[in-house]
Amino acid sequence: DAGVIQSPRHEVTEMGQEVTLRCKPISGHDYLFWYRQTMMRGLELLIYFNNNVPIDDSGMPEDRFSAKMPNASFSTLKIQPSEPRDSAVYFCASSSDRGDSGNTIYFGEGSWLTVV
Amino acid sequence: AQSVAQPEDQVNVAEGNPLTVKCTYSVSGNPYLFWYVQYPNRGLQFLLKYITGDNLVKGSYGFEAEFNKSQTSFHLKKPSALVSDSALYFCAVRDISMDSNYQLIWGAGTKLIIKP
Numbered sequence: 001d002a003g004v005i006q007s008p009r010h011e012v013t014e015m016g017q018e019v020t021l022r023c024k025p026i027s028g029h030d031y032l033f034w035y036r037q038t039m040m041r042g043l044e045l046l047i048y049f050n051n052n053v054p055i056d057d058s059g060m061p062e063d064r065f066s067a068k069m070p071n072a073s074f075s076t077l078k079i080q081p082s083e084p085r086d087s088a089v090y091f092c093a094s095s096s097d098r099g100d101s102g103n104t105i106y107f108g109e110g111s112w113l114t115v116v
Numbered sequence: 117a118q119s120v121a122q123p124e125d126q127v128n129v130a131e132g133n134p135l136t137v138k139c140t141y142s143v144s145g146n147p148y149l150f151w152y153v154q155y156p157n158r159g160l161q162f163l164l165k166y167i168t169g170d171n172l173v174k175g176s177y178g179f180e181a182e183f184n185k186s187q188t189s190f191h192l193k194k195p196s197a198l199v200s201d202s203a204l205y206f207c208a209v210r211d212i213s214m215d216s217n218y219q220l221i222w223g224a225g226t227k228l229i230i231k232p
Binding site: 004043045104105106107108110 | 148167224
């Protein structure tokens, strides 16, 4: 298996622009997670899906952030409009369960976002 | 409330020496405990977990961790460090008595530097 695939790997954008991050989870995994990693706040869970349905989006920082999962093999995280404080590494991850019951969470390589 | 602490931001070890990366946790019930590793510019990778059974857990790359319930710790260890072990290490915990929403709590991470 190719693992969790994220794109783009790196993105530099100007403040106010829309950013779309994409993720293809591991086939057969029912759970998909979006995380954000920054030096200041560490690793934060933004949202997670189960069978394409958003279950908990309490970590989404504000309305500028939205996430969708139209099918089992694709998810997007969108930031509109982007701000410099959104600069971070965004990880997509998938698992056959919530990842907190014993099964491994598999992370993508991350999307490194810089908003200038 | 659940919490996990990695008291050291950075650990420096000479190659060939034993290493320990500390993790302590606080939960109201019994924990599931995990260690993940993040190599530079990569996503997180699963190392090992404690769910139940033997308190000494062996994982990938020669790492092991010991669950100590009385000290509420789950320290990561390796008998002989390699330069290639240099990475960021994350401890995570779930209180299995909390069966509602996703409750995997991540530590802040410890940077491990192995010097030749």
